[in-house]
Amino acid sequence: MTFPKPGPTPGGFRPGPPPGGFRPGPPTGGPAPQAPAVSVPAAVDEATGRIVEETGHPAVDEVLRSLANAARLAPAEQIAEYEAAHQVLQETLAGIDR
DSSP states (O other), X not given: OOOOOSSSOTTOOOOOOOTTOOOOOSOOSSOOOOOOOOOOOSOBOTTTOOBOSOOSOHHHHHHHHHHHXXXXXXXXXXXXXXXXXXXXXXXXXXXXXX
């Protein structure tokens, strides 16, 4: 059995540059634009719509605090925080089934 090769078909359509030949130039000087500060709500109570600051589960509460703190980090550093939070939440959920 043969499988098709991934990717576009040979001779297929490839979009070109936009009409008018516009190419973005170098920055015009001045301060670089800053990303707006983001407030990450911990969780939202579906019944009331209010933000829940604590769930009552210590591991989950700690993850929520770490995610709120991660919003203040540089994007590259946020990845590690999100991965760690994901790991803890997976382990917590797996422990519920036991």
